[in-house]
Amino acid sequence: MSVDLQEHFDETIAHERRIEPRDWMPDGYRATMIRQIAQHAHSEIIGMQPEGNWITRAPSLRRKAILLAKVQDEAGHGMYLYSAAETLGAGRGDMTAKLIGGRQKYSSIFNYPTLSYADVGVIGWLVDGAAICNQVPLCRSSYGPYARAMIRICKEESFHQRQGYELLLTMMRGTAAQREMVQDAVNRFWWPSLMMFGPPDADSPNTAQSMEWGIKRHTNDELRQRFVDMSVPQAEKLGVTLPDPLLRWNDERGHYDFGPVDWDEFKAVIAGNGPCNTQRVARRKAAHDEGAWVREAAMAHARKNPERVRV
Numbered sequence: 001m002s003v004d005l006q007e008h009f010d011e012t013i014a015h016e017r018r019i020e021p022r023d024w025m026p027d028g029y030r031a032t033m034i035r036q037i038a039q040h041a042h043s044e045i046i047g048m049q050p051e052g053n054w055i056t057r058a059p060s061l062r063r064k065a066i067l068l069a070k071v072q073d074e075a076g077h078g079m080y081l082y083s084a085a086e087t088l089g090a091g092r093g094d095m096t097a098k099l100i101g102g103r104q105k106y107s108s109i110f111n112y113p114t115l116s117y118a119d120v121g122v123i124g125w126l127v128d129g130a131a132i133c134n135q136v137p138l139c140r141s142s143y144g145p146y147a148r149a150m151i152r153i154c155k156e157e158s159f160h161q162r163q164g165y166e167l168l169l170t171m172m173r174g175t176a177a178q179r180e181m182v183q184d185a186v187n188r189f190w191w192p193s194l195m196m197f198g199p200p201d202a203d204s205p206n207t208a209q210s211m212e213w214g215i216k217r218h219t220n221d222e223l224r225q226r227f228v229d230m231s232v233p234q235a236e237k238l239g240v241t242l243p244d245p246l247l248r249w250n251d252e253r254g255h256y257d258f259g260p261v262d263w264d265e266f267k268a269v270i271a272g273n274g275p276c277n278t279q280r281v282a283r284r285k286a287a288h289d290e291g292a293w294v295r296e297a298a299m300a301h302a303r304k305n306p307e308r309v310r311v
């Protein structure tokens with residue numbers, strides 16, 4: 001590798017310009033981008049399952065239409081992101097095989113069950129809210145195709161978060177039983193939502209290098225704090241209690257102090273031992289297997305009509 005290629009890469013990053021698919025990049029940068037984008041894409045696709053569970057049981061045609069649109073958006077986000085990973089030389093089949101084989105991760109949050117319809121609202125409010133905190137800075141990520149995919153994804157995430165919050169506002173104005181359903185869902189999803197931002201910075205092997213390469217723009221703890229600060233006033237407006245007795249405003253810091261996250265639970269979930277890991281991956285595998293005939297038909301068609309195949 002010539003020194004000026006590395007210098008040009010370093011200068012591009014230093015001047016906050018974008019790295020594009022045809023640019024030279026260090027192998028480590030390429031591998032990190034493939035890892036992060038693939039896992040992001042896997043999260044979007046697996047993330048369809050928890051809420052998809054409630055599509056047939058939505059309480060009205062309006063709620064069903066909203067939920068259908070949201071779950072469909074997540075599929076689209078997965079497609080954008082797999083396409084972004086492909087610009088780095090990653091193969092979609094290989095990424096899917098790595099997901100199903102447990103050699104690539106997806107977000108821990110999707111390994112929790114959705115036990116009531118209120119979970120649909122809480123996932124929109126908290127999980128998509130956390131995604132927005134995490135993904136808006138990624139619109140400035142140094143890898144061009146990833147950053148550009150984030151712009152459209154973040155616009156759609158805003159709709160996801162608002163529809164969830166509006167659903168919860170409606171339920172909180174409903175019966176006592178509906179209010180209890182919402183509070184129960186908040187109690188189950190609050191701490192796993194904080195885990196979405198990754199381990200504490202001190203235990204994050206990837207953050208320092210990803211920050212240096214302009215892949216990540218903030219650390220895990222910075223974004224987690226931003227999410228807590230955003231969510232507390234929203235919870236107060238909703239009339240729910242966040243399940244953290246240590247949560248309180250700290251004037252000196254200008255942020256909310258919050259209690260310790262259960263990192264043992266986090267490590268267990270990302271090691272495959274969460275409540276729904278087996279079910280989520282089995283369902284993804286089944287969908288992939290059931291779709292084999294579509295892939296074979298598309299390949300047969302491409303072989304018969306090579307002139308019509310777009311490279």
Ligand code: 3HC
Pocket residue numbers: 035036039040041043044047074105106107108109127128130131134157195196197198199203204205206207210220270
């Ligand atoms: N779930 C699963 N694995 C996680 C995790 C989580 N919540 N947080 C961290 N990890 C993994 C990392 O992947 C890494 O493992 P690896 O080296 O085998 O990949 C390890 O734990 C150490 O974590 P690091 O902080 O060192 O890793 P990163 O620098 O990659 O940071 C991240 C983790 C903050 C998730 C970062 O990868 C990121 O910002 N990714 C892009 C956003 C994303 O993937 N969001 C997932 C949710 S998608 C979503 O919310 C959909 C929406 O529609 C609801």
